[in-house]
Amino acid sequence: MYIHNLNPSIKAITVILSVLLLTMVFDPITPFLFLVWIWILTIFVAKVNIKKYLLYFSPFFIFAAGMFWTNIAFANEPINPTEVVSLFGNTIPIEDIQTALSLSHRILTFASLSLLFLLTTNVVHFILSLMQQCKLPPKLAYGILAGYRFLPMIKDELVLIKSAHRVRGINRAKTLKENVHQYKRFIVPLLASSIRKAERTAIAMESKGFTGSRERTFYRQFTVTTKDWLFMIMMLTVLVTLITLAWQIGYFRWYTGEI
Amino acid sequence: MNNWRLKEVIVMAALSVVFGVVYLAFLPLGGILVGFMGPIGYEPIFGIWFIVSIIAAYIIRKPGAAFISETIAATIEVMLGNALGPIIILVGMIQGIGAEAVFAATKWKNYALWVLMLAGMGSAVTSFIWGMFQGGYIAFAPSYILAMFVIRLISGALIAGWLGKAISDALAKTGVLSSFALGKEYKKGKKAA
Numbered sequence: 001m002y003i004h005n006l007n008p009s010i011k012a013i014t015v016i017l018s019v020l021l022l023t024m025v026f027d028p029i030t031p032f033l034f035l036v037w038i039w040i041l042t043i044f045v046a047k048v049n050i051k052k053y054l055l056y057f058s059p060f061f062i063f064a065a066g067m068f069w070t071n072i073a074f075a076n077e078p079i080n081p082t083e084v085v086s087l088f089g090n091t092i093p094i095e096d097i098q099t100a101l102s103l104s105h106r107i108l109t110f111a112s113l114s115l116l117f118l119l120t121t122n123v124v125h126f127i128l129s130l131m132q133q134c135k136l137p138p139k140l141a142y143g144i145l146a147g148y149r150f151l152p153m154i155k156d157e158l159v160l161i162k163s164a165h166r167v168r169g170i171n172r173a174k175t176l177k178e179n180v181h182q183y184k185r186f187i188v189p190l191l192a193s194s195i196r197k198a199e200r201t202a203i204a205m206e207s208k209g210f211t212g213s214r215e216r217t218f219y220r221q222f223t224v225t226t227k228d229w230l231f232m233i234m235m236l237t238v239l240v241t242l243i244t245l246a247w248q249i250g251y252f253r254w255y256t257g258e259i
Numbered sequence: 260m261n262n263w264r265l266k267e268v269i270v271m272a273a274l275s276v277v278f279g280v281v282y283l284a285f286l287p288l289g290g291i292l293v294g295f296m297g298p299i300g301y302e303p304i305f306g307i308w309f310i311v312s313i314i315a316a317y318i319i320r321k322p323g324a325a326f327i328s329e330t331i332a333a334t335i336e337v338m339l340g341n342a343l344g345p346i347i348i349l350v351g352m353i354q355g356i357g358a359e360a361v362f363a364a365t366k367w368k369n370y371a372l373w374v375l376m377l378a379g380m381g382s383a384v385t386s387f388i389w390g391m392f393q394g395g396y397i398a399f400a401p402s403y404i405l406a407m408f409v410i411r412l413i414s415g416a417l418i419a420g421w422l423g424k425a426i427s428d429a430l431a432k433t434g435v436l437s438s439f440a441l442g443k444e445y446k447k448g449k450k451a452a
Contacts, residue, residue: 012345015346016345016346016349019346019393023392023393023395026398059287059290062290062294063290063293063294065294066294066295066297066298066300067297070297070298070299070399071395071398071399073297074399074400099395099398102395103394103395103398106395110346114345114346114347117345118337118340123337123338126337126338127334127338139263139265139268140268140272140327140331143265143269143271143272143331144272144331144334144335146269146272146273147269147272147273147275147276147331147335148276148335150273150276151276151280151339154276154277188429188430188433189433190277191274191277191426191430192430192433192435194273194274194276194277195270195273195274195430195435195436196435197273198266198270198272198273199266199269199270199438201269202265202266202268202269202270203266205265210265212265212268
């Protein structure tokens with residue numbers, strides 16, 4: 001439960017920093033090793049249900065495959081065009097395969113990082129923590145939380161609008177064109193009712209004394225402790241170590257030649 | 260944030276929530292297109308992901324509306340479980356800055372159609388620079404990159420700029436925006452006519 005109890009803001013910043021660092025890597029091995037590390041963390045430390053995890057993760061294999069073949073089909077001119085391998089009856093420069101593999105691994109690594117965050121974080125706590133740790137204005141933070149609470153209401157509203165249209169004799173859309181047209185008819189009443197709801201909510205909040213001032217107290221307090229910093233340092237150390245290792249052994253690739 | 264009324268903040272949040280859901284709904288569509296066409300598959304529909312900044316800025320007309328609304332929509336996407344995770348908040352900010360920069364260039368005074376379309380293209384530019392690095396587009400052939408960029412610009416201008424304005428105008432006609440900048444403009448227009 002260690003990862004569940006971390007401060008949400010620190011966790012998010014760690015994920016963002018890792019993604020930014022990974023953006024600079026163009027070899028296939030470094031992102032893959034980091035991916036394995038995240039999988040170990042997710043399954044053994046955060047103890048996420050494996051079946052659920054695979055379900056969330058599976059779409060990314062499709063994205064990664066799309067990335068892989070595009071990179072091979074539309075790759076830039078290679079630096080060493082003589083080094084080639086044969087794949088599906090075509091000769092392809094090794095460099096292109098490396099870049100393609102690297103970018104597909106990158107997609108999988110990004111996905112694993114964000115799932116690590118999403119599956120272990122309460123989203124409401126995340127917003128509250130952003131307000132308490134990252135100076136997000138309370139007006140905005142509570143505005144977002146109020147908006148988030150509208151979601152189920154918006155869903156009900158959509159059902160209501162659909163029924164109202166049917167009662168007035170508009171039939172259910174059958175073709176794709178009708179479907180598009182139907183959503184065009186839904187969006188304006190849906191937005192109009194959300195705007196009305198939002199106005200009412202704002203009046204209710206103000207009448208109960210909400211000023212949006214930063215000098216306020218919090219019912220749920222979030223703090224940053226040593227274990228949060230330890231998590232950040234641990235993640236970044238692993239990534240930097242992997243990059244250094246790649247550098248030492250000599251398979252590390254930077255941007256050079258890709259521009 | 261201090262010159263914003265709470266009403267405007269919450270309405271902006273509500274808009275962001277609705278479009279956060281729309282953004283999420285378009286992801287699988289983009290995913291299918293990408294699976295078949297490669298990264299260029301996203302480009303024709305990319306403008307949809309900038310639309311909330313145009314709508315919010317056009318309705319509320321205050322500095323920051325484009326930037327903040329896009330950021331909130333991204334945050335909502337994270338809260339609902341966009342698999343890209345917290346990084347999408349950063350992406351939302353980058354997209355928002357592009358549109359905001361265009362509105363800033365008019366000192367937040369001009370909201371004509373061409374400004375809105377330029378704002379949509381502004382988001383396209385900043386998001387593309389980000390995609391070059393994060394998505395690794397930089398590794399593609401220059402002609403492929405150029406094609407992606409041009410399609411994204413057109414999509415930003417049409418889907419975000421033109422469609423965003425059309426939706427906002429339709430909303431203003433219903434009268435719900437009467438206490439917001441756009442609704443007030445509509446009222447004035449009626450009196451003059």
